[in-house]
Amino acid sequence: MTTVETRGPALAGSTPALSRVIGILQRYALPIAILLAVALFGSLRPDAFLTWRNATAVLTLAAPMLVAALGLTVVLAMGEIDLSLGSAIGLGGALAVCAMSFFGTPWPVAIVLGLAAGAAAGLLTGAMVVRLGANSLIITLGMASVLTGVEFLMTDQRTIYTGIAQGYIALGQSEVLGLNLQVWIAGLIAICVHALLWHTEWGRGMYAAGENPEAAILAGLPVSALRIAGFVIAGLGAAIAGILLTAQTASAFSNAGQAFLLPAYAAAFLGSTASSDGRFTAFGTVLAVFFIGIVQTGLTMVQLSTGAISLVQGALLIGAVLLSRLGRKERR
Template sequence: MSSVSQNGGTGAAGREINPGPTLRQFAEALLQGYGLVIALLLAIVLFSALRPEAFFSWTNARAILTLAAPLTIAALGLTAALVMNEIDLSVGSMIGLGGAFAVCLMSFWSVPWGIAIVAALALALAVGLATGLMVTLAGANSLIITLGMATLLTGLEFSLTNQRTIYAGIDAGYVALGQSMVLGLNLQVWIAGTIAIAMWVLLERSEAGRYMYATGSNREASFLAGLPVARLRVTGFVLVAALATVAGILLTAQSASAFSNAGQPYLLPAFAAAFLGSTVSGDGRFTVAGTVIAVLFIGVIQTGLTMLQLSTGAINIAQGGLLIMAVLLSRFGRRLRR
């Protein structure tokens, strides 16, 4: 007598028959790995149907990519810290200070634009290094330290600009970084794409990236295994500050000016993009690909809702609701699989 397995039947010779993946299993896997991508495509279809002439056009797609470039860069830096379970709340303030510092060097002291950018990046390196050392050597909580750093950096920005809009004396070469077109796309898009590839190589294809993920998974075990945990954590904070400064430089170059608190509107979207992007991976990891997809999703939602001419309150409600739905879509697929 042949036995019947719990998961399938048996053949004539007693061999078990594998029924193969069911429709439900296929749907679970689809939601788990592609829930955010599905939400992005549905949003594009929805807004294209509601505003076909305005939304579904190359001009609008190019505008979305341009607006998403600075946020992509800032969110990728934040992703490097989140990979190691570190929180950096100073990213918005660093965007504002980094861009304002470069502009003020040109406007107040006639510093060449290339040197102004190098100086802004050097400032970012110092800020990221200081933050990382306070967290690692002093053992301070990254949430509290970066909250304090955010206030400090905002104060420096206000003191530097005197809370005025700076638009005089900005070099044309600097402005070109935010306004030039290359092969039909704004130069910012190419810069963001290059940084995304570099971050993908670092996190997904390098030994340092594997160590960073290991540190985030189990810091104590990584330390006992001989990994340079403290150095990796400091590197994460340096990347946050450096890429936030790049984002600030592009924002000021695009507007050819620097104004107070320009980086704060990017703080929550950067976190939203990183956390929303983590739903793309099956295990909830923070990844470069997930962050980039999430930024595009946020850009599509913001642009589409603006085209519908909704009030600011309605836009915030709809945007938050859609973000929650996208997260739940991926989480639902993951729960079903478990």
């Protein structure tokens, strides 16, 4: 009786065989899509796409987005929204670059300043959402404007490319075992986020808070602390992504982080379809970021316009949300 009520009319009449097919497609759609994308673009541009050089380029360019998407994954796992992600990316990277360029700050200290800014933004956002009971959608939308304003004041909306330490630039241009250092950094962060969400009490508490906050509170979980910590992690992830991005380009330019907002959400929602229970997971997000990177690179190689690439990104996000919703209805 409960199943019929919660499934909805679209799935209530589905046969067991159809339900199994939907479940299989939902769980394995992402790996299949990766293989199909590689096959498609590989057949269109085999001389350029199916090369080790292109593979490493895809991984390198995807590294900042992966870190940002992993932080967002934690917030989404708790049932919250963070629209300040792009602005936090811009602020974290710009602050580190401006500290070096304007004040001669040693690059490790500049990195710490960028990370502190991201964590502080996440802490402030979390406090307003959790302690004051504000809606995360509205608060993070407002925070996005505030953080962008701070970034613009620092950079005067100019591209900053002088006075950047070589040690900082090396974060984006040096290689370790044939891969850009940023790929290893992003991979390590992915492992840490996976371990947090799946192998710690805090991670299980974050999932519980997202699924049923009232029950989590009754079970004695520190739901408020967990939710605030989730926003801090998202802020840190955004700041790291901004630092990696500015190290790649050896510069900071205004509003650079906004281009990451839509792909990060697409990656997180698309990644949730790879989970048997539809949860937002680090593993799913990694697969989705890889898929989006392949698609973006492939579309660029076949010389599609920026508008067409944007259209595909939007379609991916819509499709990911619908797939995620369909999977949740089927499980209920």
